[in-house]
Amino acid sequence: MPDETLILGRVLRYKADPFVEGPGAARVDEALLVRGELIAAVGTAADLRAQAPEAEVADFGDALVSAGFVDCHAHYPQTGIVASWGKRLIDWLNTYTFPEEMRFADPAYAAEVAGRYLDLLLDNGTTCVASFCTIHPGSVDAIFEAAEARSMAIVAGKTCMDRNAPADLCDTPQRAYDDSKRLLDAWHGRGRATYAITPRFSPTSSREQLQALGALWSERPDCAMQTHLSEQTDEIGWVRELFPEAQDYLETYEAAALLGRRGIYGHSIHLTARERDRLHEMGAAVAHCPTSNTFIGSGLFDMGLRDRGLTVGLATDTGGGSSFSMLRTMAAAYEIGQLRGRPLHPAELLWLATVGSARALGLEGRLGRIAPGLSADLVVLDLASTPAIAQRAARAGDVWEALFPTIMMGDDRAVRSVWVGGRRVRS
Structure with a gap:
């Protein structure tokens, strides 16, 4: 069995195209399971713990986990x-x-x-x-x-x-x-x-x-x-x-x-x-x-x-x-x-x-999205990386309102962790 890692956080993944379906094209899950170089599953923390009880756990709290x-x-x-x-x-x-x-x-x-x-x-x-x-x-x-x-x-x-x-x-x-x-x-x-x-x-x-x-x-x-x-x-x-x-x-x-x-x-x-x-x-x-x-x-x-x-x-x-x-x-x-x-x-x-x-780039079937079978290339974003961002994010009513201050004011300090091919390369 390849190495398994259970990543906990606000896992944001797209089920459809937001340019067509609007913001509801994305959903936020609790966890994703990485097996070897690939994403194996996405879902609740309880379900994925049951699937992989021996997996190493990387808990990022309320940080946002996105495709790299x-x-x-x-x-x-x-x-x-x-x-x-x-x-x-x-x-x-x-x-x-x-x-x-x-x-x-x-x-x-x-x-x-x-x-x-x-x-x-x-x-x-x-x-x-x-x-x-x-x-x-x-x-x-x-x-x-x-x-x-x-x-x-x-x-x-x-x-x-x-x-x-x-x-x-x-x-x-x-x-x-x-x-x-x-x-x-x-x-x-x-x-x-x-x-x-x-x-x-x-x-x-x-x-x-x-x-x-x-x-x-x-x-x-x-x-x-x-x-x-x-x-x-x-x-x-x-x-x-x-x-x-x-x-x-x-x-x-x-x-x-x-x-x-x-x-x-x-x-x-x-x-x-x-x-x-x-x-x-x-x-x-x-x-x-x-x-x-x-x-x-x-x-x-x-x-x-x-x-x-x-x-x-x-x-x-x-x-x-x-x-x-x-x-x-x-x-x-x-x-x-x-x-x-x-x-x-x-x-x-x-x-x-x-x-x-x-x-x-013709790579959509391999990377760029959090979905089973795709490469585990991930970025974990701290949505309160600076005092200015944190005080605005604290008022957020949903995930998009929490993310937007980091988009507008964030830099490399917001990058809490990076994974490439299932391997953590920045933390």
Whole structure:
């Protein structure tokens, strides 16, 4: 019999989609049973004690037990430049991102940053992430190796560029295909690793490179594909100059067979009606990156996309995003929703940070939700982690009112415990 642990607390799990069913889509149970790497059962403390009388008990009192946070769009090589004073997107790339990414030619440096980055995520309750790497294959090996050492689920891939970037960060269409295929063969499906074919965005990839990567995805549709779409208006203008034949930004990917299910399109702020419809029709997903969108001045994401059925996940986009915390990211998503006239309920915010992001990455059947048979990736939140939060939570009339102050004011101090694959990694 695998090791068993009985976790007691306010166990919050989703039985349906709160964007459809409202806050009643979630329920709170007393306990969950972890057996080996998986969740074995959820229910009352008495029932689960009877099922597993020899189980080790981890009692978290009135703390909230949730599925671990899932960050569906980030750039781990930008860990060291997070919160750098910025201008517009292209200036930010040239000033901070590209010089830093050149350092990842050194495998030792890549390994150091990869480990630091994943530890920062775990400190903040994030148990799965989708990350861009750099042009260097060693940067891909580094993040997969670091995740494997921590038993974390991860989606990652070599960032491909062959123009409009420093020469040291450019490859060719053939090299992009060859490197990506070799890395995909080495890592995809190994343990908890998922490979993502990764063109940075259309301005830094020629038509030939996009087509080469589209050909690879057609050969291996079981892997993911991640890129950027319609982040800033001047970026869209640049795409229009580079691809005058395309009717919109999305068509630059669609023409290269880079639009489809398991595709994740970061930002997607300034979409046309056609782009919205095609993303939905093709079963693609978009990543909402609220702290990044405000930090770099990109714009305000339209959560109406989710209401109209498009798959939306939540993401930090570090280091363009200004925080490693999904709590801070949820708070920013709420604030942007207010500015757009679509305030998000706490049930919707937590859904986006767990089930929504897992769905966007094609991992919903494995993680992102508390349910029997899914991976025991969990975060335990102290809903009274600071005096300011505690005094507000004390007035709460239900679990959502108790959780919301932590979403809006919480940080890593609220993360009481983190579990990855059934193993406690933070306490």
